[in-house]
Amino acid sequence: MLGALKNVSERNVYDEIEEELYEMIVGRIREGDPVLDVGCGECHLANLLAKRRGCRVTGVDTSDSGFAKGMAEAEAWGTSDLVECLKVDARSLNSTIDKMFKVAVSVYALHEYEEALQVLKEVRKVLKPRGKILLVDFLKGSTAESLWSERYYTPTEIKSMMRKAGFGGIELEFPWDRELVFATASDRSH
Ligand SMILES: C[S@@+](CC[C@H](N)C(=O)[O-])C[C@H]1O[C@@H](n2cnc3c(N)ncnc32)[C@H](O)[C@@H]1O
Numbered sequence: 001m002l003g004a005l006k007n008v009s010e011r012n013v014y015d016e017i018e019e020e021l022y023e024m025i026v027g028r029i030r031e032g033d034p035v036l037d038v039g040c041g042e043c044h045l046a047n048l049l050a051k052r053r054g055c056r057v058t059g060v061d062t063s064d065s066g067f068a069k070g071m072a073e074a075e076a077w078g079t080s081d082l083v084e085c086l087k088v089d090a091r092s093l094n095s096t097i098d099k100m101f102k103v104a105v106s107v108y109a110l111h112e113y114e115e116a117l118q119v120l121k122e123v124r125k126v127l128k129p130r131g132k133i134l135l136v137d138f139l140k141g142s143t144a145e146s147l148w149s150e151r152y153y154t155p156t157e158i159k160s161m162m163r164k165a166g167f168g169g170i171e172l173e174f175p176w177d178r179e180l181v182f183a184t185a186s187d188r189s190h
Contacts, residue, residue, distance in 0.1 A: 011143075012143075012147060013143050013176065013179055014138075014143075014144065014147075014179070017176055017179075021136070021180070022044075022045060022048055024175070024182075025045065025105065025107065025134065025136065026048060026049060026052050026053065028134055028182075028184070029049060029053065029055075029103055029105060029134065030053070031102075032055065032101075032102035032103035032131075032132065033053075033055040033056055033102055034055060034056040034057065034058060034099070034101050034102065035049055035055050035056070035057045035058070035101060035102070035103045035104070035105060036057075036058050036059075036060070036101040036103070036104040036105070036123070036126065037049075037057055037058070037059040037060070037104075037105050037106070037107075038060055038090050038093075038104060038105070038106040038109060038119065038123060039060075039061055039090065039106050039107070039108070039109025039112065039113070040059025040060060040061050040066075040070070040085060041061060041066045041070075041108075041109075042066030042067075042069045042070045042073075043059045043066065043067065043069075043070025043071070043073070043074070043083060043085045044070065044073065045059075045105065045107060046058075046059040046070065046083045046085065047070060047073045047074050047077055047079045047083055049105075050074075050077075050079035050082035050083050051077050051078075051079050054082070055082065056082050056083075057082060057083050057084075058083075058084050058085075058086065058097070058099065058101070059083065059084070059085040059086070060085075060086050060087075060088040060090055060093065060097070061085070061086075061087065061088070062087070062088070062089050062090075063087070064085070064087040067085045067087075070083070070085050071085070090113065090119040090122055090123065091113075091114070091115055091118045091119055091122060092122065093119075093122035093123060093125070093126050094122050094125040094126055097126055099126065100126055100127065100128045100131075101126055101127055101128065101131060102127075102128050102131050102132070103131060103132050103133070103134070104123045104126070104127060104131065104132070104133045104134070105133070105134045105135075105136075106123075106133075106134075106135050106136070106137075107136045107137075108136065108137055108138065109137070110135055110137040110153065110158070111137055111138060111150060111151065111152045111153060116153075116161055117161050117164055117165060120133075120161055120162060120164075120165035120167070121164075121165045121166065123165070124165050124166045124167060124187050127187045128187075129187065130186055130187060131186065131187045132184065132185070132186050132187075133162075133167060133183075133184065133185050133186070133187075134182065134183070134184050135158070135162075135181070135182075135183040135184075136180060136181070136182055136183075137152065137153070137158075137180065137181055137183075138150075138152045138179070138180060138181075139152055139153070139154075139155070139174065139178055139179070139180060139181045140152045140153060140154045140157075141178065142178060142179045142180070143179055144179070153181075155172050155174075155181060158172065158181060158183050159172060159183070162183060162185050166187065166188060167185035167186065167187065167188060168185060168186060168187075168188030169184075169185055169186050169188070170183065170184070170185040171183070171184050171185070
């Protein structure tokens with residue numbers, strides 16, 4: 001059962017739910033090795049997945065500014081052998097990464113991609129047959145809009161992009177009173 005929020009007005013609810021959110025994501029990625037984390041930032045999720053699931057994780061991000069922190073965490077957690085962080089633009093994943101993944105995850109990054117559809121198409125290309133994708137992002141109309149004045153996608157837009165990118169079995173959930181969207185799907189091209 002997902003936690004309900006009491007007063008979401010101007011609080012940064014995302015800080016409050018961060019730990020529970022990561023736990024939920026780890027719970028969703030029970031099987032699947034290797035894992036791709038698109039827009040990995042400081043590689044925290046990559047380290048957590050490696051630590052908890054023992055899986056190999058490749059994190060990619062256009063910015064490597066968070067990698068040093070991620071590598072320090074990997075060192076502290078003993079996950080260095082399982083986690084790699086690469087400075088890669090996900091718009092050209094397929095031509096830059098010589099690897100296929102069972103699962104791709106992307107947290108709080110979809111809305112930041114300059115060409116989100118292109119990124120999703122590239123992610124699908126590096127997924128193994130019946131590989132799965134899990135997208136987590138802020139939702140249009142969520143508290144994130146008043147906190148950061150960014151533009152977020154509607155459920156319809158997300159579903160449509162995923163379909164256009166070649167994913168099937170698309171399912172959307174809206175945990176924490178629609179503060180977030182969890183979008184899952186699988187590659188339907190194989
Ligand atoms: C809000 S941060 C989220 C970071 C991390 N996933 C987290 O949950 O803390 C979004 C990340 O997406 C990355 N990003 C944006 N466009 C990208 C692209 N085309 N390819 C790879 N990463 C991208 C940004 O550099 C940034 O690190």
